[in-house]
Amino acid sequence: TLTDRLDGVFRRLTRRGKLTEDNIQEALREVRMALLEADVNYKVVKEFISRVREQAVGEAVMKSLSPSQQVIKVVHDELVRLMGERATDVVRAKKPPTVVLLVGLQGSGKTTTAGKLALLYRETKRCSPLLVAADIYRPAAVDQLVTIGKQIKVPVFEKGTQHDPVDIAREGVSFGRDRGFDPVIVDTAGRLHIDSDLMEELRRIRTAVSPHEILLVADAMTGQDAVNMASQFNEELDLTGVILTKMDGDARGGAALSIREVTAKPIKFVGMGEKLEPLEPFHPERMASRILG
Amino acid sequence: LRGAGAVDDDLLDSVEEVLILADIGVEATTRIMDAVRTDVRRKKIKSPGELREILKNHIAELLGRFNVRLQVGEARPHVIMVVGVNGVGKTTTIAKLAHRFKEEGKSVVLAAADTFRAGAIEQLTIWATRVGAEIVKHQAGADPAAVAYDALRAAKARNADVLIIDTAGRLHTKVNLMEELKKIRRVISRELDGAPHETLLVLDATTGQNALSQAKTFHQATEITGVVLTKLDGTAKGGIIISIVNLLNLPIKLIGIGERLHDLRDFRTDLFAEALFG
């Protein structure tokens, strides 16, 4: 563990008492390695380490903590601060329906998350969600969302695969508004952030339905590429938040820090399984501990 | 590395950065950089171009200098089981593989053994129709091993060349799901000696260091014979496979470079090393 590695560092260095430039240097090398192994982005790690170095140097070692524990505390606290606030609540539009748009790379968990988000709204706000099937490309994507809707007893608006996703989204939201549904959750096809046509499609969907929430659905096991895709999606759409999926695995989840750093948008919820259960709120302290390993 | 600058510490630092950004991982990067720095000193490397060649050589070395192709043996049917965590591209890869085999004039049967996920059977059914493969499926919620068993019986009866078994995505940390995979394997090996002849682990190129523990765990549970690295048409480089090949001795056989049927290629170490440096 990082604690063991840091203990090793401080055993080798003779000066105890204060954290100095010298013993901090070696300790931070270990922290840097731990963060890279946790998939935090290279450049994010660099900036993070230089910030932590400033904070750690000169800190008097607390009586109750060993030097390694002290370093970990500084690192952990800074990670928690960067992770942002604990998720508060789902967004509700003043004038319903609340429109939520889910976006992200292929296979990240958007369609499953759409169902989980619907459950979260219904259980915490006692409202009537509507799901909109705007993925016309992936074989049986519409069937997948329709099946999910049946399983959780949430209606699904779909128009098969022969209509422009922008029209499906627009009509789905109108349908929701006319029948008093709230929120209207629009599931979109997975796409590469470098696919200009498909990114343009998302911008057109956004223009057509004016979402109150645009959530990036990202896989917790994403590696260094997290910053590329997150910054691109954010630049094109101005995200309102992020959902991290597959957090029930053993990926350290450094992508969370990278995505947060590069977009400055809140991580709102986490997906903790394949079953259709409500999304769980994001806990910054738990994420910080997990990343540090 | 294409410029005319000096081979100095700054350049070596930016090389290290490129390796880490490619998801090669701390340990493998350290090993590569140590070897590269030794070479730079010993051979007195002066130009970035030469450094580039040294790098590509070290990477090719770690990846194994030979390319392992997907082979179809003498068994009828040749049984391929496809496994991996959720959303990596198993079902789509199976469609691409079926398409490749059909183009080679082979008859293909697909087993819809993902009986859990919403729309999974429908998804594979659409692909089967598109490629002209037969599909064996049960109702949603059925026993995956029963589907695999039935598909194998059907493939034998029809004298099909290839049977490809689609399985549900599962996190390697879920012991009961890994047990289910072992059961599918046991059932088909009892029905046909030597089956499955190939067990492909599908990994997503956007995955970071976790891909290594995925590979370790899946290999322990169900002897992997090859890896498919998907979504290389994105910006992720999939560098973690260097550790997977080097530490686990698993060959990378195929790569996925898109969502259409022909977006499947044989893995080539030289092209992979080339792509790492843009």
Ligand SMILES: Nc1nc2c(ncn2[C@@H]2O[C@H](COP(=O)(O)OP(=O)(O)OP(=O)(O)O)[C@@H](O)[C@H]2O)c(=O)[nH]1
């Ligand atoms: N273990 C686990 N699996 C998940 C989670 N969220 C989604 N999945 C699974 O991940 C896989 C992909 O989920 P989808 O909902 O189809 O992903 P998607 O983003 O809609 O995929 P595309 O539409 O193809 O881009 C499925 O097998 C889901 O069951 C999660 O939180 N934990």
Ligand SMILES: Nc1nc2c(ncn2[C@@H]2O[C@H](COP(=O)(O)OP(=O)(O)OP(=O)(O)O)[C@@H](O)[C@H]2O)c(=O)[nH]1
């Ligand atoms: N860009 C790109 N997308 C891919 C590639 N391979 C698969 N996909 C997409 O990734 C998504 C998930 O593919 P699936 O084949 O459903 O993945 P899976 O592993 O079977 O998913 P589960 O069965 O839910 O675990 C789909 O949107 C595919 O079109 C690839 O090589 N490149």
Ligand SMILES: [Mg+2]
């Ligand atoms: Mg989807």
Ligand SMILES: [Mg+2]
């Ligand atoms: Mg599948």
